[in-house]
Amino acid sequence: MNRPYTIDKLISWTSDYFKKQGIDSPRLDAELLLAHSLKVSRVQLYVDWNKPLQEAELSTFKTLLKARAAHEPLAYLIGEKEFFSLKFKVNPATLIPRPETEHLVEEGLVFLKDRPKSHLLDLATGSGCILLSLLKHEPSAQGLGVDISKAALEVAVENASHLSLSGQVKWQQLDLREAIDWNQSFDLITANLPYVSESEYQSLAEDIKKYEPKQALVPGPSGLESFDWVFTFLPKILKQGGMALFEIGDNQGEALLAKTQDYFPTWQKTLLKDLAGKDRVLKLLN
Known part of the structure; x- marks a missing residue:
């Protein structure tokens, strides 16, 4: 593109380039990467729409542009992702x-509404987005x-600290495949397990396979x-009267209902659908 590099022209050029590279949201990604590179908000980009940018200001942006064009996830490049209207730090470990997944949080909040001082457990917590979103809305x-x-x-x-929730939450490294000596029980258990x-x-998008942790996605041959x-x-x-919520694959509902009937014949079992009408959450009531 021709100089000067105004914000207007840079975003326009980058959007076109990303589109040619098959990026799903080229305009949004261009704006988010430039805002991150310049350490300003997206709103400020529009305020400075015709501002010329110096070569030194473009160094970080050029590096990120190349990485995004190679389909490295935007969230990893800018180091954060919004979830349930909160910002969470993420990196290739998560x-x-x-x-x-927000549907699972919404269902959990309905359950917690009349249950103050509940104890929550989040399995395969990753960035902590599910648990911390629940705790942010249930301070007791x-x-x-x-x-x-x-x-x-x-x-x-780090996310708990950023959200001022460190006093409400503890963390523990555990392998769910091993025998665990649990010394407490919980009112609400949530899990976005590998499934x-x-x-x-093998059929997932290349950027997922290349960059996101496989152990957080695949538990074994069947899922x-x-x-x-x-x-x-x-x-x-x-606990008696407690609830467990599991995110599931959209083709796993019936198989999991059969499993839960074997494991918990007296529990109430429900499949909840996402906005696309697909099975997304398995709800169990003890």
């Missing part, structure tokens, strides 16, 4: 929060987030293995 609640990844838990700790099968993983890990100990730690 999955990037998805909008469909206390939570425990567990994950197999120490690096992911370090991100969750992608090996065959489904259902992680639910068996948790269902074996769930009755020991879910």
Whole structure:
């Protein structure tokens, strides 16, 4: 593109370039990357729309532009992702929060509405986005987030601090495949477990396979293995009258209902659909 590099021209050129590279949201990504590079808000970009940019100001942006054109996830490049109207730090140690997971949080908040001082457990917590979103809206609640990844838990700790929730939450590194000596029970248990099968993983978008942690996506050949890990100990730690919420794959609902009938024949079981009308959350009531 021709100089001068005004914000207007730079965003326009970058949007066109991203579109040619197959980026799904070229204009938005161009704006977010430039705002991040200049350390300003997107609103400020429009205020300074015709401002010429110096070469030194473009150095970081050029690096990020190349990485995004190669389909490195935007959230990793700018180091954060909005979820449930809150900003969460993310990096390649954590999955990037998805909008469909917000349905699980909404369901959890309905349950917690008349249950002050509840104790929450979030399994495979990653960035902590589910647990911290719940705690932010329920200040009397206390939570425990567990994950197999120490690096992911370090991100969750930072997110709790940023959201002023450190006093409400504890973190623990655990492998859900191993025998766990739980010494407490919980009113609400949430989980976005690995649930992608090996065959489904092969058909995922290349940016997911290349950049996001596979162990947070794939538990084994069928994609259902992680639910068996948790269902074996769930009755020991879910309080009477408690609720468990699991995000699930849109083709797993019936298989999981059958599993839960074997594990918890007397519990209430419900499949909740996302905005696209697909099975997304398994709800269990003890």
